[in-house]
Amino acid sequence: MTPISKKIGIIGAGQLGRMMAMAGYPLGQKFAFCGNNNDEPSAMLGQMFIEKDCAIESLVDFADVITYESENTCVEQVREITKTVPVFPAEKSLFISQHRGREKILFGQLDIPCAPYQLVNSLDDLKKAVEEIGLPAILKTTTEGYDGKGQFVIKKTSQIALAWQKIGNRELILEGFIKFSRELSIIAVRNAENEHVYYPLVHNIHDDGILRYTIAPAQQIIDSVQETAEIYMQKLLDELNHVGVLALELFETDSGLIANEIAPRVHNSGHWTMEGAETSQFENHIRAITGMPLGSTKPKQEIAAMVNIIGTTGDINAVLSLPNTYLHLYDKEERAGRKLGHINLLADSAEDLFATLAKLEQFLPK
């Protein structure tokens, strides 16, 4: 193997592992995954250890460095692994980002604006929190929510009991409703040599809680807003001593950017970087965790879009025939609401981009 090669173990074997591996092989790296079964998206792209008592041990034996696909990776497990082999991002990034309360506390410490919030452990707590924060407000599980799951928008006091019944009986957080014009996100990367790089802010369009498409860069963002987002990211990366990709979801409001949540991993809103930026988020993550210099985050063209393929694969030949359009399937069975792949498209003008986007109507929300 090439002298610079490192063996990378990934906890998880979904599409993020798959795309990390495909970005890392050209750098000379090798990959293994710890997953649930041999039908997962990463299964053919490296050595596969199937989840059972010794799978993590096998991954640790294999790896020079370990990373993960999900912010729900077990913190205790990561702490244990770290005694033998480095894990990036390290325990602290994981511990904070898997709990909405801890995220909010960190935002507060770093003077990063976020929604008002209260932690809620009972129906009584919830009633008090509503009085404090006012309505409408969003009740969320503190952990494990994704793609809009584990959330309830409380519009009037009569819904409080129902909200508690639906997602309660566990720790929740009530967040004040933010009136926002757009949902944005920013992806940044830091390596152990303290290099930082930032991708431009992107605009994410959700439907039913699931990211449907991203416009990159987000249009009409003035320089000072991008700078603000980068300052927030720099504070977060440094405070967490974060190595790898970190994603931050933000609301764009009349009073500026409001932080929503972080993810200590490659992020769906960064998939456009695969063809859209000089170095993809996947490659920069692999570079960061293996001690390589980070690559340029410069967009390759004026504007790009990323469209998720959700539920059914659809008419793929129509995609393959479009100019400057790039298909990424994850080799997953069709199932309602499931992310099966994404399509990247690039253009030299917003007009051209939206003209091509219109031809991808089958993949866009109604």
Place this chain on the structure above:
Amino acid sequence: MTPISKKIGIIGAGQLGRMMAMAGYPLGQKFAFCGNNNDEPSAMLGQMFIEKDCAIESLVDFADVITYESENTCVEQVREITKTVPVFPAEKSLFISQHRGREKILFGQLDIPCAPYQLVNSLDDLKKAVEEIGLPAILKTTTEGYDGKGQFVIKKTSQIALAWQKIGNRELILEGFIKFSRELSIIAVRNAENEHVYYPLVHNIHDDGILRYTIAPAQQIIDSVQETAEIYMQKLLDELNHVGVLALELFETDSGLIANEIAPRVHNSGHWTMEGAETSQFENHIRAITGMPLGSTKPKQEIAAMVNIIGTTGDINAVLSLPNTYLHLYDKEERAGRKLGHINLLADSAEDLFATLAKLEQFLPK
């Protein structure tokens, strides 16, 4: 798996298989390889069947369609496999391209200019051939030569016996010396629905018989020359009923393009297409053999270069820090003369390209 997924078996497990697989996974395809050992470049990128009596049978069991890395793949084996599962490119392309004499006959049949030649089976044959063709001339093995191996340039009659001794005692071909300004190549793709696409002519710079770098598109090519090359390719693709990528090496001379040889596979001179064209040669090969529509061959920027990494990996961090520059390592042990990887770079002008190329001096021939 995605409904459109096909299982692709690749005979061979080197860097070409590796890059075909990485281009095919995003299309939803799955891969297996028949190779020599688990350290080969493709070994981690799919199922691996190690060469022994039953490896090909296992590959056939796995695959919906089979392709190969080398024009030296056994024709009889391909004929046998084709009884069970389709092989693309099919037997005829392989049969012709693995023998320099058959190639020349085909060029003749299709009115594609090539060097004068004589087949040679003895020292006597060689003497007669030299009289016929004149000197200087190049003596080559009819089969299996690559990267300049199995060749002898005869400059004067006193070298005839030495040449025969060095590479003879097998079937040879003597080719008239072509006075050329540049070595060019063109890559074309055809699918079973008879779609044809062509990449632009590129300029290949060899050293000691090994391709060192490619400039794409070749500069100062007038439209009619590109058209001529495409016409040659169309004739070849159609005559061979070829499905997949076909590469044609050409000499640029004062009297026009002269065909040198074909390769029924993805080709080193097409590696620039990975970031340099809207659809890479690898992706278009996979599209062609799986019945998908072919993708655009349009270059993404004004000019690109591909630089082979030969023998030693070198200072990779210097490569990773260059803008618009893309590393592709093959995970091979260092060894003199061995292709270990390549670097693609793109630019908006030849001036910018050559400025970056100058920074890759360590990889360029002296």
